[in-house]
Amino acid sequence: MKRSFLAALCCPFLALLWLGASTRTTNPVAPIPVFRKDARILFQGDSITDGNRGRSADPNHVMGHGYAYSIASRFGAAFPESNLAFMNRGVSGNKVSDLAARWQRDTIDLKPDILSILIGVNDQGAGVPVEQFERDYDKLLADTRAALPGIRLVLCEPFSLPVGGVKEHPERWVDGLRTRREAVARLATKHHAALVRLQAVFDAACKRAPADYWIWDGIHPTYSGHQLIADEWERVVRGLAKP
Amino acid sequence: MKRSFLAALCCPFLALLWLGASTRTTNPVAPIPVFRKDARILFQGDSITDGNRGRSADPNHVMGHGYAYSIASRFGAAFPESNLAFMNRGVSGNKVSDLAARWQRDTIDLKPDILSILIGVNDQGAGVPVEQFERDYDKLLADTRAALPGIRLVLCEPFSLPVGGVKEHPERWVDGLRTRREAVARLATKHHAALVRLQAVFDAACKRAPADYWIWDGIHPTYSGHQLIADEWERVVRGLAKP
Numbered sequence: 001m002k003r004s005f006l007a008a009l010c011c012p013f014l015a016l017l018w019l020g021a022s023t024r025t026t027n028p029v030a031p032i033p034v035f036r037k038d039a040r041i042l043f044q045g046d047s048i049t050d051g052n053r054g055r056s057a058d059p060n061h062v063m064g065h066g067y068a069y070s071i072a073s074r075f076g077a078a079f080p081e082s083n084l085a086f087m088n089r090g091v092s093g094n095k096v097s098d099l100a101a102r103w104q105r106d107t108i109d110l111k112p113d114i115l116s117i118l119i120g121v122n123d124q125g126a127g128v129p130v131e132q133f134e135r136d137y138d139k140l141l142a143d144t145r146a147a148l149p150g151i152r153l154v155l156c157e158p159f160s161l162p163v164g165g166v167k168e169h170p171e172r173w174v175d176g177l178r179t180r181r182e183a184v185a186r187l188a189t190k191h192h193a194a195l196v197r198l199q200a201v202f203d204a205a206c207k208r209a210p211a212d213y214w215i216w217d218g219i220h221p222t223y224s225g226h227q228l229i230a231d232e233w234e235r236v237v238r239g240l241a242k243p
Numbered sequence: 244m245k246r247s248f249l250a251a252l253c254c255p256f257l258a259l260l261w262l263g264a265s266t267r268t269t270n271p272v273a274p275i276p277v278f279r280k281d282a283r284i285l286f287q288g289d290s291i292t293d294g295n296r297g298r299s300a301d302p303n304h305v306m307g308h309g310y311a312y313s314i315a316s317r318f319g320a321a322f323p324e325s326n327l328a329f330m331n332r333g334v335s336g337n338k339v340s341d342l343a344a345r346w347q348r349d350t351i352d353l354k355p356d357i358l359s360i361l362i363g364v365n366d367q368g369a370g371v372p373v374e375q376f377e378r379d380y381d382k383l384l385a386d387t388r389a390a391l392p393g394i395r396l397v398l399c400e401p402f403s404l405p406v407g408g409v410k411e412h413p414e415r416w417v418d419g420l421r422t423r424r425e426a427v428a429r430l431a432t433k434h435h436a437a438l439v440r441l442q443a444v445f446d447a448a449c450k451r452a453p454a455d456y457w458i459w460d461g462i463h464p465t466y467s468g469h470q471l472i473a474d475e476w477e478r479v480v481r482g483l484a485k486p
Contacts, residue, residue: 026474052297052304059459061295063466065308070316076467077474080452086466209323216302223306223329224319231269231320 029078032234033242034114034152040085042112043068044099045119045156048220048229049090063088066221067229068116074230087112095123096136103140108147115144115151116196116233120158120180121219124173134183141191153193154237156229157181159202161211166218173218196236201228272321275477276485277357277395283328285355286311287342288362288399291463291472292333306331309464310472311359317473330355338366339379346383351390358387358394359439359476363401363423364462367416377426384434396436397480399472400424402445404454409461416461439479444471 035041043049051064063069063086072086089106091098096119099107107115123133144151158177160166166173181199188195205214205228214225221229278284286292294307306312306329315329332349334341339362342350350358366376387394401420403409409416424442431438448457448471457468464472 026478051308052295053308054295058463059465060463060469061308063308065294065296065304065306065312069308069466070313073313073466073470073473076465077470080448080456080467083452205323209326213323220301220303222302222319223312223316224323226303227316227320230316235269 029074030238031079032075032238032240034237034240035075035079035082035084036113036242037082038085039082039113040087040111041072041114042087042107042110042116043071043090044107044115044117045090046094046122047090047092048121049088049118050092051088051090051226053088053090064090065223065226067226067233070227070230071233074234090118093122094119095126095128096120096133096140097128098122100136100140103143107144111148113150113152114154114237115148116154116156118156118158118229120177120184121160124158124176124180130176130179130183133180134187137183137187138190141187141193145191152240153188153191154196154233155184155188155191155193156196156233157184157198159199159215160218161202161206161215163212163215163218194236194240196229196233198229198232201232272317273481274322275318275481275483277480277483278318278322278325278327279356279485280325281328282325282356283330283354284315284357285330285350285353285359286314286333287350287358287360288333289337289365290333290335291364292331292361293335294331294333294469296331296333307333308466308469309333310469310476313470313473314476317477333361336365337362338369338371339363339376339383340371341365343379343383346386350387354391356393356395357397357480358391359397359399361399361401361472363420363427364403367401367419367423373419373422373426376423377430380426380430381433384430384436388434395483396431396434397439397476398427398431398434398436399439399476400427400441402442402458403461404445404449404458406455406458406461437479437483439472439476441472441475444475 048066049068051066051069053064054061063072068088075084076086087110099119141153158180160173160177162170185195202214215221291309292311294309294312296307297304306315311331318327319329330353342362384396401423403416403420405413428438445457458464
């Protein structure tokens with residue numbers, strides 16, 4: 001009993017050891033099944049995804065500084081043989097309607113195998129009715145699946161923490177973003193998308209450090225907050241079955 | 244024998260399990276002894292460190308996109324109770340003389356506990372003699388230790404890979420940067436600094452993917468290349484004894 005308990009404990013570590021040997025990074029990284037060879041992974045969204053990314057061809061800056069960068073650098077370094085192509089097309093200030101206006105060029109034409117979307121906070125800020133948000137987002141996802149039938153969709157919840165404007169106007173942000181998260185969850189079910197639940201992650205993190213340690217103005221994560229997004233995204237996407 | 248081997252294998256995993264429980268991140272991170280509570284960690288250097296960091300107060304952008312961002316977000320998220328303060332003052336195009344000109348304001352006044360410096364490639368590009376590079380760098384480090392006696396220094400090797408201009412002019416880059424690396428190694432010994440050897444890391448990585456997968460123009464790493472720096476930096480700094 002004792003020995004089998006010890007052996008059970010060892011299994012994940014032995015797996016990591018093996019992976020460490022195969023990937024040869026200091027920090028061993030377990031592979032993600034849907035990140036198959038030559039996979040194209042696109043991040044779409046607003047400023048949180050944008051992360052001040054460079055618009056030039058300089059590959060040093062194309063991912064911005066945020067969760068998209070963290071995921072790309074971690075898996076790009078660990079699995080060079082997989083030749084993963086990470087892309088970021090987040091644009092500051094975008095609402096769902098802004099995504100729709102540039103969708104062909106910035107998403108469909110890029111032919112992603114995995115498409116991650118984090119959107120909603122600017123729809124909330126601009127007062128776009130939740131019904132319209134959900135209807136437009138639904139059309140965007142339906143159009144995407146029609147154009148790229150094999151695509152894997154990852155929808156990220158919009159989130160906030162009580163800092164700055166969010167703390168001053170909770171009636172505007174807390175309920176509004178909650179109803180948008182419910183809409184995103186419905187869309188994830190309808191379109192067979194993975195759902196990355198981020199509000200609960202940020203809420204839990206506030207038990208360990210003040211809210212502004214994670215999200216400096218209530219909306220935009222700090223570098224530590226972005227790591228929480230990257231970790232949860234990885235956890236959810238790791239669970240997706242291989243295509 | 245078998246059992247003790249198994250137990251030995253288990254130890255690091257059990258440590259990670261415990262750490263995972265204590266840090267509650269999806270990807271457990273082992274603590275770094277010199278990252279004690281309220282530690283201030285400053286990254287200094289040129290464009291590779293700069294990473295297009297924001298110059299405003301927006302904490303979303305202060306670390307740039309590069310190895311400094313990766314280290315800050317990873318440890319900021321894993322150890323919020325430690326209240327680590329990560330700072331980036333890398334400036335594109337800087338040589339050692341440029342660091343010296345802004346050292347008081349951008350380094351001494353920030354009172355770092357740990358100071359990491361990655362410099363040398365622009366001295367090489369500008370043809371600053373290696374002797375002068377070493378002499379000026381030596382003075383910078385001596386002044387720093389005099390002003391901040393308890394500081395822990397981390398010196399990163401300048402590096403290149405045969406891509407673009409580096410490939411076209413190997414006589415200019417390969418030998419030149421090698422002699423600067425030797426100077427940095429001497430300075431690390433003299434000033435009791437940790438030395439992060441990066442050239443060997445990039446050379447080894449080229450066995451797994453083409454050079455431009457890691458460093459797009461011979462000098463500036465891609466997001467995958469930056470992760471190699473972050474991993475090696477972490478490995479070396481993890482080995483430093485607690486202050």
